Amino acid sequence: MIALNSMTFGYGKKVLFDKMDLNLSPGSIYGLLGLNGAGKTSLLKLIAGALLPHTGKLEVGGYNPVQREASFLASVAFVPEDPWVPALKPETFLYRNTPFRPAFDRGTFDRLFQEFDLDKDKALSKYSYGQRKKFCLAFALASGAKIILLDEPTNGLDIPSKVQFRKMLAGASTEDRIILISTHQVRDLENLIDPVLIMDKGKIPFNLPMADLGGKFQTAGLNDLEVLFNTAISNPETLKQLLGSE
């Protein structure tokens, strides 16, 4: 469970989130959509505990991320858009990092590592952007974390890797897990994310189940995630009217 209650956050004098509320339940793969600068990455970092809210309440899996307790950090896996990796070979990386994650599943990691066709003899820092990303995704999905936060996960992945990633993600989604994905590449994940969160002007005005796309949104011509997103940003009133017509 992720619950944000009247959370305020900003950089310097610029307020990014003003009294933001949000509730996410386990068992879903949430898609977080928003324009550049809307604060998607900041929101993921706040949930992960890498940024600290100014005011309001933030609860993630029963923990307060501000405290950064070890058990909380072990229950969250965050893959940034451009992940940093040390100059270590994969095996050494695992040797140094897995003791901190008691639920880490080596079997799952090995399978994902193989499926992504990664090189075990090469230092991670020598990996290409896409390979680094695949390694971090494999590590996150095998970490046993109950909250998985992915920032633009398909950026930098080639087409076969995107297909593999979708497969892996579908397999990683369980009843007790929340997967939250921030993305611009809506088409890459269209059939996977549900519900869709649309972020605009420091708020999340729309939290839409994909089932709606086949219903009343379709009759309004909003049968495509990209069209829906554009409408939410450029003409939110239309969408609100549609939602209100329930």
Next chain:
Amino acid sequence: MKEFSINRIFWLIRNRALQTLIPLGIGVLILLGIRILHFIFSQLTGAPYSPGDSSGNSYSWLVVLACFLTSAGAFKEMQSAKSTTEWLLLPATGLEKYLSAFVEMMILIPSIAVVLAMGFSWLDGQFWIPFTEDSGMIWEKWGIFLVTNLLFFTGSTFYRKLVILKTLGTILAFITILGLVLAFGSKILFDQGTFASMMTFGDSDGGFAWKEMHKSWDKGNFLLGLWKGFYFVLTPVFALSFGYFRVKEKEAHHAVQ
């Protein structure tokens, strides 16, 4: 999962030590290379081969410099814009991360540096042993070294780049301000504006020292005691608390996306 775990501290120290091994090894190889070149040069030119110095100061400085340099980089990963997020989100508490860095920089590295310095001195046939008058590193100087090392360690929780220079600048600015305040204070309290003149920085032994003036003067001794209390008690307490809270409240780098 316990919120304070000795195991996690051990893993953190192990990871840090493994990471420090490479630069440490490079440093040792460079020093060995210099020694060998020096030896070859002396053989070729007929000049006497006399590395180090009889006072043992060069070995003390080897320890001091190695420790200050490594302590100034104690929180490099936390400070680097690229790695901050990954460092923060490693599942260990801020206290565990801070303690592991502290153990490495205040105990492990100084111990290794001392052993290496002894090794080098033995190679040079000088048999430098710390904690003796001859070694140039007697107990009070070890105390001064450890507190100064702690200041560089703390500096690395605050400054991202040029940690040594910036920390030195901060220490000097602080000492100047403190000296002035105490000088004025002593002038007002005792009608003796001599405090600042009693303190020197970088004396012939290469450390903080007190001029032997006013030793017999009670007020001078009082101020000397005050200064020692400040340096050996208040400074470490302040540095430890400040450093810990810097680590605990560190946030990922700002970039709205």
